[in-house]
Amino acid sequence: MTGISLRRLGALLRKELIQMRRDRITFAMMLLVPLMQLVLFGYAINSDPKHxxxxxxxxxxxxxxxxxxxxxxxxxxxxxxxxxxxxxxxxxxxxxxxxxxxxxxxxxxxxxxxxxxxxxxxxxxxxxxxxxxxxxxxxxxxxxxxxxxxxxxxxxxxxxxxxxxxxxYNPEGITQYNIVPGLLGVVLQMILVMMTSMALTREIERGTMENLLALPATPVEIMLGKVMPYMGVGAVQVAVVLLAARLLFGVPFVGSFGVLAAGIFTFVLALVILGYLISTLARTQMQAMQLTFFFFLPSLMLSGFMFPFRGMPGWAQTLGEVFPLTHFLRLIRAVMLKGAGQPDIAQPMAALMVFVLVYGLLALARFRRTLD
Amino acid sequence: MNAIEVTGLTKAFHGRKVVDDVSLSVARGEIAGFLGPNGSGKTTCIRMMCGLLTPDAGDGQVLGHDIRREARAIKRQVGYMTQKFSYYEDLTIEENLAFVAGLYALPAEAVRDTLAGLGLTSRRSQLAGSLSGGWKQRLALAACIMHKPKLLLLDEPTAGVDPKARREFWDEIHGLAADGLTVLVSTHYMDEAERCHRINYIAYGRLIAHGTVPEVIASAGLTTFLVTADRPGELAARLRKAPGVEQVAPFGTTLHVTGTDRAALERALTEAGASFQPGETSLEDVFIRLMGQSRDNMA
CATH class of the missing domain: 3.40.1710.10 (abc type-2 transporter like domain)
Incomplete structure (x- = not known):
């Protein structure tokens, strides 16, 4: 039994390849992620924006x-x-x-x-x-x-x-002033979407879904029950990042806290519902992770967090508009650094509300009340 | 009116019919056994009756509610115990019950009463995941009778449970039925089938026998002889090939030899030189025959 047997190795390889092929989402990710990165880095990103x-x-x-x-x-x-x-x-x-x-x-x-x-x-x-x-x-x-x-x-x-x-707004050109508020959006997105994307897949994997469906809870109740705890998690994260922005990085906060809070609330709601939507699409927790990552990567690059939004070509900017992060970055930078008020941020705010609505409706449509 | 009255239930998965034209009626207050081998469609049937699966064809009523349109009303009045333990292993017994009670909007006493009623009070702070099979089953039963359902659907509730816990479980079920609860319980243990008022036997997706246990046995028209032999193994091998012999099942030093044609059976046994006496046909003998028949029909 020592040494490498080609037969045994062959059996192991064959089994791995079959499993890889059966897990369609993983397979798609393996092909799509490199392609996506190539296109984004190759064509979309430009650190010397014009026009x-x-x-x-x-x-x-x-x-x-x-x-x-x-x-x-x-x-x-x-x-x-x-x-x-x-x-x-x-x-x-x-x-x-x-x-x-x-x-x-x-x-x-x-x-x-x-x-x-x-x-x-x-x-x-x-x-x-x-x-x-x-x-x-x-x-x-x-x-x-x-x-x-x-x-x-x-x-x-x-x-x-x-x-x-x-x-x-930033006469000394301090990069942190731009990065730190944006980081709040990125941190919220990473944690909240990932956590809520497991919401239903965890029930399915642990075999508790059948029971949950047999109990008298409506799809809306199940969705709210799943996402609301994470809104609390989000609130704690917001407090931590905003305090750090102030105390560690000295980022100015010239706008109204109320206006920002309303924006953050809507953004967080959009994120947790997006996560829940992912959990209605994925079959396993692993797939949920992969879908989250697949969403996370382009949103980081196309939202204007890592690279200037206006530096991207038109198609990439249009694509960037489909990410809640893009709108949230506009909102938080405007409020924190420019002191923008409610009317100034009406547009990103409306966009975030549209995300909440669209994700919510899609998730409810995707939610299966039965095991069919 | 019957608690369950469904006709022509059919369900296919990936083009394969798992349940094929099953009609079932269960009277109120009855303990109905739902029997059949693994993969025969018992679970799928139960899921269709409690609204967890939509039938491809067929319809019916459960507790007077249409199974297609009134799944929500059915869910409120039915207690469904899944085959696989489906409560939260990272919650304690009490937390699990409180969760279920909350979904049915039951008062807080309901949890306390249920814990006491099923002897779970002393273990209420134990995590469900750390419970043994018997205790998990008890918790699951507690959770699905807490809201005082009118119908219990139990899907192989005693799989992996020791004989003592099984006995206690059945005593509990009979107690509940005596209070007017209707119970449909799936199992493949013959001794459990005999504890039911009526049984329904399903194989390869088709309902092939139903009635009380004596009715089902009688309707099969089988004759069984008990054969004693010094070397039962060798005799059994010979008998299996003999005409008229349909089943040979060894029980220790005795062989149960079964067939439909009494005369042919007696001839075969005499020719084999066996000493035999008439015996009682068991439910198991009947089911094995029914299974063989329906497999032949499928082929």
Whole structure:
């Protein structure tokens, strides 16, 4: 019985391969996960995002302001989505995260350029994610100067404008300010989805499901009974991460706690119901783990947590919208770092509620009241 | 009205008929035995009757409720004890009972009374997972009679339970039936079948015999002789080949020799030179014959 017998080894290998083939979900994961990672890392991720939405606040439209806009757009970094709006409107846009930059020209901009007294242009950048704005800001000075020099035909000895860059919300460009609030979303997602994804598979594996179904509990009651305890777990995690954000990392909290709490509550609800939905799809706890992982990986990469959301191509951004984490990141960063209020976060909030509804309905539809 | 009245129940899994056109009636207050070999469709039948499986064909009523449309009403009035222990092993006896009581919205006393009634009070803080087979069975029974159901569906409740615990279990079942509870109990122990008021025998998904034990035995029309021999093994081998002999079952030094044709049986035994006397046909003899018959029908 010593040494390696090819017959015995063959028998072991054959049995493993049969089991591998029978477990369809595992088999699919083995093929899909590498493919998914390849596509995401290869095509979707870009740490020097371009085509960032920008707003222009210019009381008067003249050839100089137009020259500025077209020169900035030519860099590829700026897309002026909102032109000729008021300062108040621009402020709302940047708080909501609808634009990454607000370029403000003084009212007598054209006249002062012609006079050659170097008027100041204010560029406000949303620096909550410091890496997003850096490329755009670095090209700024030269581009603006060249554009106006072409317009005025003046000598390049003296710069025609003065540029003031104002990095909003995170002037020192501290990465933690961006990462730590996002981390709350990631931690919640990882633990809560994983725990609740076992909810029904555990009953099935332990053989208690048959009894549970024979007892007079409705599908909604079973679902709520399964997910509500984990909302409590989520609450503890939120408290821990928020305290750590404050005490260990000194992340500012400028918004309203009530607004954030409402957002977190909705997010957590979406997560636990998503986990429950996974548990109605998986047959074993192992499959539940794999499905959770399969969801977790792209959401981490496409949500804007690891890499700037705006750096991704359009299809990847669209894909990113299907993850609750994407919307939660917008929400928590807006509230914690920018002091966004209820109206500013209406959009991500609505998105999270849609997730709660859709996941809940899918889970109830998937739930089998019988053993058929 | 009967507690169970179902007709033509049929269920297939992956194209294979597990239950085929089974009709069953169980009168109120009766202990009905549900017998058959492993894989004969007993569990599937029971699950269809308590709304856990949807029949492919057939319908009927359980406690006056339609099995297809009123599964919820049936669940409230039925106590179903699954074949495999299906309570929470990481909960104590009392916690398990409290869970079930909560789902039926029973008052807190229900748990206390049930614990006392089944002699579980002293063990109430023990984890269900650490219980022996007999105690697990007791817990499962306690949990499914706590809400005072009108019908008990017990799926092989005594599998893996020692004889003393089995005896006590059956005493309990008879006590409950005396109080008016209807019981359908599946088993493949013959001695348990004889404890039922009526039996229903299912093989290969078909109901092939039903009635009281003497009725079922009589309807089979079998004759059995008891044969004593010095070397029963050798005689048994010879008899099995003899015409008219359908079953030869050794019981110690005696052989139970069974067949439908009494004359042919006597001839075979005389030719074999065996000394024999008339014996009683047992339920087991009948079932083995029925099983053989229905297998031939399937082929």
């Amino acid at each position: 960032l939405p920008a707003a222009l606040v210019a009381p008067t439209q003249d050839r100089f302001s137009r020259a500025m806009v077209s020169a900035l757009e030519l860099t590829g970094y700026y897309d002026f989505t909102h032109v000729g709006i008021s300062a108040t409107e621009a402020e709302a846009l940047i708080t909501r995260g609808a634009v990454a930059f607000v370029v403000t020209l003084p009212s007598d901009f054209g006249r002062r350029v012609e006079r050659g007294d170097a008027p100041q242009i204010l560029i406000e950048a949303d620096a909550t994610d410091p890496s997003v704005a850096s490329g755009a800001i670095s090209t700024l000075g030269t581009v603006a100067a060249e554009a106006l020099q072409r317009e005025t035909g003046a000598s390049p000895t003296q710069p025609p404008v003065g540029i003031v860059v104002h990095k909003r």
